[in-house]
Every structure is written in structure tokens, then in C-alpha cells.
Amino acid sequence: MRTIGVIGGSGLYEIEGLSAIERVRLDTPFGDPSDEYVVGRLGDARMVFLPRHGRGHRIAPHEINYRANLHGMKQLGVEWVISVSAVGSLREEIRPGDIVIVDQFFDRTKNRAATFFGDGVVGHVGFADPVCGALADVLHEVAEPLCAEKGARAHKGGTYVVMEGPQFSTRAESRIYRQWGADVIGMTNLPEAKLAREAELCYATVALSTDYDCWHEDEAAVSVAAVLEVIRKNVALARAIVKRAAERIPATSRTCACPRAAEFAIMTDRNAIPPAARERLQLLYGKYMGTP
Numbered sequence: 001m002r003t004i005g006v007i008g009g010s011g012l013y014e015i016e017g018l019s020a021i022e023r024v025r026l027d028t029p030f031g032d033p034s035d036e037y038v039v040g041r042l043g044d045a046r047m048v049f050l051p052r053h054g055r056g057h058r059i060a061p062h063e064i065n066y067r068a069n070l071h072g073m074k075q076l077g078v079e080w081v082i083s084v085s086a087v088g089s090l091r092e093e094i095r096p097g098d099i100v101i102v103d104q105f106f107d108r109t110k111n112r113a114a115t116f117f118g119d120g121v122v123g124h125v126g127f128a129d130p131v132c133g134a135l136a137d138v139l140h141e142v143a144e145p146l147c148a149e150k151g152a153r154a155h156k157g158g159t160y161v162v163m164e165g166p167q168f169s170t171r172a173e174s175r176i177y178r179q180w181g182a183d184v185i186g187m188t189n190l191p192e193a194k195l196a197r198e199a200e201l202c203y204a205t206v207a208l209s210t211d212y213d214c215w216h217e218d219e220a221a222v223s224v225a226a227v228l229e230v231i232r233k234n235v236a237l238a239r240a241i242v243k244r245a246a247e248r249i250p251a252t253s254r255t256c257a258c259p260r261a262a263e264f265a266i267m268t269d270r271n272a273i274p275p276a277a278r279e280r281l282q283l284l285y286g287k288y289m290g291t292p
């Protein structure tokens with residue numbers, strides 16, 4: 001049976017319709033995940049849900065333990081990760097209420113633990129195409145008709161600027177990101193997508209556009225109240241996209257490159273890998289580290 005992880009962002013703290021629900025609290029070598037994982041069945045798929053900011057929205061974007069969150073997904077047998085994330089729009093045509101299935105990121109974060117490697121093991125994975133194309137295709141296919149029903153649009157592809165926050169952008173920043181060709185802006189998808197790639201998980205994002213950031217002359221600058229209002233309307237749409245995507249994701253083994261993303265990543269001489277690092281990375285890279 002396929003196991004699909006969902007990381008819910010602002011406004012999405014649970015998914016409805018799960019049966020056989022179990023709440024799982026996990027330890028990881030990288031610390032504590034944001035909350036308990038909610039594991040259940042949705043149709044014939046096994047679903048693993050984690051609220052990125054914790055229940056009650058207690059954890060700020062820069063405080064999220066992204067490594068623990070992804071390691072926990074891996075422990076629970078997840079292969080596909082759907083990230084649901086609220087974003088600001090940097091384009092007139094991406095209206096509040098629209099969905100963007102992003103395909104690129106631009107990293108403006110600072111001081112976040114962004115890799116499983118280090119402390120004795122050096123590794124580099126490819127990140128030229130940071131989302132899983134196969135999963136993004138499924139998400140866009142199911143999002144298009146669901147958005148049309150609501151008078152919204154599902155945009156395929158787009159560059160997501162990941163800012164550090166927690167403050168929103170200045171107008172100068174917002175205008176410059178537009179000049180750079182970025183499409184949406186948010187605070188959480190990096191290092192999340194980097195860690196998913198290192199963990200050989202398929203990762204793609206359903207970005208819910210909530211506002212026009214602060215570049216738009218005719219619109220009020222972004223505020224929490226405005227964001228929450230659009231999210232309230234959109235969360236049902238996000239849930240419907242997740243549900244239909246879960247039905248479409250193939251039960252057969254993955255054919256994309258994600259499951260072998262770290263096969264040639266490790267540069268460290270296998271004999272030089274410290275025992276503690278070997279133990280810490282066993283779940284992720286045991287198959288590539290050989291025996292000491």
C-alpha cells in the first residue's frame with residue numbers, strides 16, 4: 001500500500017475523512033517533530049499527516065524542526081510528501097484564492113538546519129529540479145477541475161521565494177522578487193524540500209495564494225487578518241486536492257529519480273565515517289554507507 005505524507009501549513013491542521021486513525025509521537029536523531037503524526041487510511045492509501053506549525057500554530061517558520069519532521073515521515077514509511085502552504089502572490093494573474101503547483105524555489109532563508117549531512121559525513125544531492133515532477137503532475141491534474149468549480153485557477157509551475165520571516169516583506173523586496181521573475185513568496189518550503197530530496201522522498205507543493213504581498217498598488221499590504229480570511233475559504237479546496245491526489249498516486253513503486261536521489265551523494269570515505277554519524281544516518285543512508 002502506498003503511504004502519502006501531508007505537511008499542512010497555515011490553516012490546515014488536520015485532514016478530514018481519515019479512518020483507523022492513530023496518533024504517533026516520534027523521536028528522531030534530529031530532535032522533536034512539530035507535533036504527533038496522524039496516521040490513517042484514506043480510501044486505499046495510508047496517510048500520514050503533520051501540522052507544520054504544530055496544533056494551535058505554536059511554531060514560527062524559523063523555529064520549525066524541518067529535519068525531524070522529514071525524518072519522522074521516513075520512519076513512518078512515507079514515500080510521497082504533499083506540502084500544503086499559504087503564499088503571497090507576486091503576479092497579477094495569480095489571484096488570491098488561486099493555487100500554484102510550484103516547480104522552483106529561491107532560497108532567502110537564514111540560519112536554518114538545512115541538511116542531514118555534516119558532523120563527519122559530507123554529502124551533496126542534486127536540487128536543480130527541486131520538486132518531484134510526477135507528484136506535481138498529479139497535483140495539477142486534480143487541482144485544475146477543483147479550482148474551476150470555485151472560480152479559481154490552478155497554475156502549473158512557478159518560482160517560490162522562501163523568505164526567513166517572520167515579518168512580511170518590505171515593498172522594495174517584494175518589487176525586486178518580481179523583477180527576478182519569482183511568482184509566489186512564503187516562509188517554509190525550504191529547507192523542507194531540500195530535506196525531502198536528501199531523504200529520497202517525492203515532494204511537491206500545493207501553494208495557496210492568499211494575498212498580493214505588498215507590491216500591488218491597488219491592494220492593501222498583506223496582513224494576518226486578510227491571509228486568514230482567504231485561507232478559511234481555501235482550506236476545503238486544499239483538502240479536496242489532497243484527497244483526490246491520494247487516489248491518483250500510483251500504488252506501484254515510484255518510477256521518478258527521487259528514490260535514488262542520494263545514491264551517489266556521499267563523498268566521505270566509508271572507512272572515515274564516525275560511528276555516531278553512521279548511527280544517526282542509518283535510516284536514511286544505511287544502504288549507501290556499507291558496513292564499517
Ligand SMILES: [Zn+2]
Pocket residue numbers: 132133134135201202203254256257258259
Ligand atoms: Zn519523485
